Amino acid sequence: MNVLVVGGAGYIGSHCVRQLEAAGHRPVVLDNLVFGHRSAVSAEIPFYDCDLGDPEAVGKILREESIELVMHFAAFAYVGESVTEPRKYYENNFVATLRLLETMLDNGVKKFVFSSTCATYGEPDTLPMVETLPQAPINPYGQTKLDVENCLKAFAHAYGLSFAAFRYFNAAGAAEDGSIGEDHNPETHLIPLVIDAATGRREHIKIFGTDYDTPDGTCLRDYVHVDDLSRAHIAVFDKLNEPGTGCFYNLGTGKPNSVREIIDAVEAVTGLKVPVVEDERRAGDPPALYADSSKAQQELGWKIRYTELKDIIETAWRWHKAHPDGFDD
């Protein structure tokens, strides 16, 4: 299938491009490189440096590349910034996505796979988190993703769009061969930050809150390997053959790990000491977030290959060791 990967030069998108190729599909990448990296995508793959909210340019790509399905990874994803600059988030994550959907419909492309997030649930009352939990985001980032989810439901009903929205927990790790990996700027994700502290690229890692009601007092999160995430996006293709289908899936391993466990695992994998500074809790950090992803496993036959934290961190370490400065461009 010819698949347009919007945001395909970013962290998760570039790994999904690899998985699409491995599964015999034909990925085409669209990315304005606001955060992505040109060298995260092989030179053989058609690459369009353009904005997803540009209907003329996107329409031309859809037609000329005979696109049958669009995967949409592009977004701004800094939770704190979304609170101070919500306009930017509504514009890029919601308005531009609406333009993209309109352009797809205008060009007869009606299959869509969307990167949503566990942030749409806000602070859950029950764990593990199932898809039917109430969705009450506590920041504009999560709200923009929920707004797109709602828009998708209406478009499926009214226009026969078929879509899958995946609510990711914490994407982690890197390609097995270490050739591509995580390189956000600024980086806010725990595993790359802990690795940087281990290698001396950062002075230390801060633990925000050591008095949570969790086994070791630090927050619990669900780290899912980026290649496992990517494979779910392909496993859902058959579901999208029926016009008007809409489905939502949590993607996480269901095995929570604490901040301290991440630090210990990085030390074990790298053989390096991680300097740690303990700090106060941050507002808006729930003690524990982890998925029940049995729906994806049962309905899509999704299999989690990276079930051990150590294996996920080993892939991340392979990437960071070989590319201490990240991508060249």
Ligand SMILES: NC(=O)c1ccc[n+]([C@@H]2O[C@H](COP(=O)([O-])OP(=O)(O)OC[C@H]3O[C@@H](n4cnc5c(N)ncnc54)[C@H](O)[C@@H]3O)[C@@H](O)[C@H]2O)c1
């Ligand atoms: N990384 C995670 O743990 C995580 C967790 C939950 C949800 N998500 C969601 O998954 C998606 C991918 O996350 P990521 O970590 O790969 O992010 P990323 O920043 O690495 O990738 C996003 C890509 O989109 C591109 N982009 C942004 N706005 C664009 C626009 N207007 N036009 C064209 N390209 C544009 C960027 O240049 C970048 O390459 C995001 O939608 C994010 O909200 C990520």
